[in-house]
Amino acid sequence: MKFPAPVSVQWIASLIGAELIGNTEGIATGINEIHKVEPGDLVFVDHPKYYDKCLHSAATFIIINQKTDCPEGKALLIVDKPFEAYQTIVRHFRPFKPAFKPVSDSASIGEGTYIAPGVYIGHEVSIGKNCFIAPNVTILDHCVIGDNVIIQAGTVIGSDAFYYNTKKDREVWYKKMESCGRVVIESDVEIGAGCTIDRGVSHDTHIGRGSKLDNMVHIGHDTVLGANCLLAAQVGIAGATTLGNGVILWGQVGVSKTLTIEDNVVVLAQSGVGGTLERGKIYFGSPAEEAGIKKRELVWVKRIPEIWEKIKSLK
Numbered sequence: 249m250k251f252p253a254p255v256s257v258q259w260i261a262s263l264i265g266a267e268l269i270g271n272t273e274g275i276a277t278g279i280n281e282i283h284k285v286e287p288g289d290l291v292f293v294d295h296p297k298y299y300d301k302c303l304h305s306a307a308t309f310i311i312i313n314q315k316t317d318c319p320e321g322k323a324l325l326i327v328d329k330p331f332e333a334y335q336t337i338v339r340h341f342r343p344f345k346p347a348f349k350p351v352s353d354s355a356s357i358g359e360g361t362y363i364a365p366g367v368y369i370g371h372e373v374s375i376g377k378n379c380f381i382a383p384n385v386t387i388l389d390h391c392v393i394g395d396n397v398i399i400q401a402g403t404v405i406g407s408d409a410f411y412y413n414t415k416k417d418r419e420v421w422y423k424k425m426e427s428c429g430r431v432v433i434e435s436d437v438e439i440g441a442g443c444t445i446d447r448g449v450s451h452d453t454h455i456g457r458g459s460k461l462d463n464m465v466h467i468g469h470d471t472v473l474g475a476n477c478l479l480a481a482q483v484g485i486a487g488a489t490t491l492g493n494g495v496i497l498w499g500q501v502g503v504s505k506t507l508t509i510e511d512n513v514v515v516l517a518q519s520g521v522g523g524t525l526e527r528g529k530i531y532f533g534s535p536a537e538e539a540g541i542k543k544r545e546l547v548w549v550k551r552i553p554e555i556w557e558k559i560k561s562l563k
Contacts, residue, residue: 249428249450250278251341257309257323260290263340264333266311266325270318276309279337279428281411283488283506284451284470290337292330294413331413331423338426338450345371345389358395370406376435388447394435400463403443406431409469411449411487425449429470434458440465440481449487456493468505480517492527502534 254275261268277288282298285291285307292311293302302310309323311330318324327333351357351369358377363369366384373387376395381387385399388406399405409429412422429448433455439445440463447453448470455467456475466484467473474493485491485503492511503509503521510527520534532539 249280249338249341251276254288257325260309260337261325264311264325264327264336266327266333268323268325269315270323271308271321272323274308274323278450279334279341280307280450281425281470282307284448290325292334294330331425335426338428342390342426342428347371364401382441391431391433391447393433394437394457396436397433398438400439400441400443402441403439403445405433405439405445406447407444409446409449409487411469427469429453431455434475437461443467446487462499474511 254277257274257276258268258272260276276290279290280286282291282302282305285305287306287308289307290309290311291302291305291307293299294313299312299316303319309325311325311327311333313328313330315326347370350367351363352371352373354371355369355373357363357375360378361375363381364383367381368386370387370389372390375393376397378395379393379397381399382401384402386404391406408427411425413425414422427447427449429451431445431447431453434457436458437455438460440461442463443461443465445453445467446469451470453467453470454472456473456477458475459473459477461479462481464482465479468485468487470488471485473491474495476494477491478496480497480499482500483497486505488506489503490508492509494512495509496514498515498517500518501515501521508524509521510525512528513525514530515521515536516530516532516539519532519536522535525531525536530539531537533542
């Protein structure tokens with residue numbers, strides 16, 4: 249999430265009650281989680297396992313619960329509970345605003361766009377020209393939709409990320425991280441009925457131009473789809489995954505988190521993707537492998553009883 253305007257790190261430290269060391273004159277431009285940080289961003293870390301990763305990430309400001317050496321040019325904001333500090337910052341810049349109308353007065357809707365009965369459009373939403381928004385679609389706060397976009401009935405755009413701070417030494421293990429990211433849908437995208445596209449935790453979930461989603465597709469938080477992707481029914485993609493341009497996922501493909509599917513990959517139906525896939529290849533199976541290799545494996549598996557009988561006959 250980018251702040252409406254850059255703010256001093258001293259002001260942030262005051263907001264969350266942090267001890268500030270390092271670059272105390274710095275200016276923060278936003279807050280982000282570790283997979284998406286950029287220079288100028290704040291990031292939080294509350295477990296020693298991730299200290300080094302955060303300290304040497306692109307983030308300029310690190311909210312942390314232990315004093316440590318501060319990398320040159322960065323600042324540490326030291327607090328007892330970095331997760332709660334993150335929540336405080338998010339709630340300050342993206343406070344909950346109740347809705348009193350089906351379409352918020354702060355929403356922007358382009359010329360020629362059709363909004364069907366039963367649609368809900370939240371605060372600060374932007375929708376381009378000549379879009380078709382079917383009945384009972386929900387578009388939640390801060391989402392951005394381009395021109396000529398079709399969204400079929402019952403789809404939800406901008407639902408909260410499935411993302412939790414986990415500590416098993418407390419009564420409630422999983423504590424919800426406030427979602428302050430957006431969903432950004434480029435022009436000429438079509439989204440089927442009953443789809444769910446989660447907003448980013450603190451960055452954007454992004455659907456590239458010309459991509460087409462069938463019914464009942466789920467896109468997790470901070471996932472990026474390139475241009476002209478094709479996703480068939482019941483595809484599910486976990487958080488912070490990147491799909492290149494021209495990727496095709498056929499029905500019921502499941503994709504794990506924080507991986508990359510490169511340009512022009514095709515994944516055949518009911519496959520499970522657990523690692524990065526190389527560009528231009530066809531994959532199949534769970535875990536997904538190159539389809540030609542996987543199909544030959546299945547042929548040999550089917551022959552196991554026959555081979556076993558031959559082995560027994562030789563004894």
